[in-house]
Amino acid sequence: MKDIKKPQKSKKERDDARTLEVLFEISEAVSITRNPDELYRVIHKSLGRILNVENFHIALHHEDKDSITFPYYVSEKKEKPEEIFNFSRTDSLTGKVIQAKRPLIFFAEDIIEFAKARGQKITGTVSKIWLGAPLIISNRIIGVIAMQSFNSPKDYKKKDLDLLNAVSRHIALAIERKDSDEKFSEQRQVLEKILESSPVGICLVENRIFKWVNTEMVRMFGYEKKEDFENANVRMIYNTDEDFSISGSLIYTDLKKSGKSDFDFDVKRKDGTLFKAHIIITGSYQETPLESTIVTIVDISEREEIQKEKMKREKLQGVLEMAGAICHEINQPLQSIYGYSTLFEDNESIPPEDLQKIKKQALRIGDITKRLSGITRYKTVEYPGRIRIIDIWSAGSDL
Numbered sequence: 001m002k003d004i005k006k007p008q009k010s011k012k013e014r015d016d017a018r019t020l021e022v023l024f025e026i027s028e029a030v031s032i033t034r035n036p037d038e039l040y041r042v043i044h045k046s047l048g049r050i051l052n053v054e055n056f057h058i059a060l061h062h063e064d065k066d067s068i069t070f071p072y073y074v075s076e077k078k079e080k081p082e083e084i085f086n087f088s089r090t091d092s093l094t095g096k097v098i099q100a101k102r103p104l105i106f107f108a109e110d111i112i113e114f115a116k117a118r119g120q121k122i123t124g125t126v127s128k129i130w131l132g133a134p135l136i137i138s139n140r141i142i143g144v145i146a147m148q149s150f151n152s153p154k155d156y157k158k159k160d161l162d163l164l165n166a167v168s169r170h171i172a173l174a175i176e177r178k179d180s181d182e183k184f185s186e187q188r189q190v191l192e193k194i195l196e197s198s199p200v201g202i203c204l205v206e207n208r209i210f211k212w213v214n215t216e217m218v219r220m221f222g223y224e225k226k227e228d229f230e231n232a233n234v235r236m237i238y239n240t241d242e243d244f245s246i247s248g249s250l251i252y253t254d255l256k257k258s259g260k261s262d263f264d265f266d267v268k269r270k271d272g273t274l275f276k277a278h279i280i281i282t283g284s285y286q287e288t289p290l291e292s293t294i295v296t297i298v299d300i301s302e303r304e305e306i307q308k309e310k311m312k313r314e315k316l317q318g319v320l321e322m323a324g325a326i327c328h329e330i331n332q333p334l335q336s337i338y339g340y341s342t343l344f345e346d347n348e349s350i351p352p353e354d355l356q357k358i359k360k361q362a363l364r365i366g367d368i369t370k371r372l373s374g375i376t377r378y379k380t381v382e383y384p385g386r387i388r389i390i391d392i393w394s395a396g397s398d399l
Helices: 016-032 036-047 093-100 108-117 160-197 215-220 241-258 301-346 352-373
Strands: 056-062 067-074 104-107 129-137 140-149 201-206 209-213 260-268 274-283 293-299 380-383 387-390
Touching: 016 036, 016 160, 036 056, 036 067, 036 160, 093 104, 093 108, 093 129, 093 140, 104 108, 129 160, 140 160, 201 215, 215 293, 241 260, 241 274, 274 301, 301 352
Parallel strands: none
Antiparallel strands: 056 067, 056 140, 104 129, 129 140, 201 209, 201 293, 260 274, 274 293, 380 387
């Protein structure tokens, strides 16, 4: 209390101009001071220029716990109280202000009568005058600002309730802002945890400059730390200037049209290797599409390989089904041809060498159908006329 002097009770100090000056000082402090404890000290000191603030406190009501705490407490007579629980069942002047939801003033006789009516024994020095104003946020009472004097009831005037009430609104505004800041900070921490745990690369890009990336983005591109990306041009993930230009034009056009760009593109890791990525970009401003964008990147190279392998299997399955059908249909007439050629061996009108040719070609067809039925992989060869045909001689195991 060394820096706060009891004010002289002169008209000069208590005139309207002086009061407005103090209110402006408090308002300015609320605007620039983010630390509540520091703000309470500033308010206390400012009020000390025009009022007796030797006994001054700010009390916060915690409805969920039915308690009250004192983040700021200055008193000539008492130490700062601990948190008071079961507050709704505790009679106090602070409680009366909360119940009334308006500023109240009590003189010594009021305080004594209040105590007697509740069967309370008065101990210690009774205040000559006590003033309190509620702290209100969205029609909800969150606490009280109060001051009192043990010296004289003339230390305050009833119009000082208006001043205290004005100050209470400033304090409530600061507390509301603090609560909003804390909630925003908590939400931001939760969001950052979600983004950090995402298996997808996520980044904030402004005018094609990386401003923030998550851990998966760093891992995906083979870098060591986030700082490798921060304030770096997105050109770093493209293989060539041409790729950088093509993607930029595509992104700009999509964002300008719909606010979203969704495409696949080959991008580059730190070691220079390329991989296929699925990129989704959303923008905040369609007038200036690249000003601020959220980018998600998924490595689909493995998925693409799986898709290729799936297509190969599907093609092979088609070949196998076709080969099975061909073998089944050809083998029956082939057996007939081979059988009739054997029957004609005793026919002298047919030269033996011609029968051998027939048997040889029948055996060759049989070998082909055997090869077809043994296909285990899909392989093609070029055929005259720029046609590709299945290579049945190397598409299966050796027979």
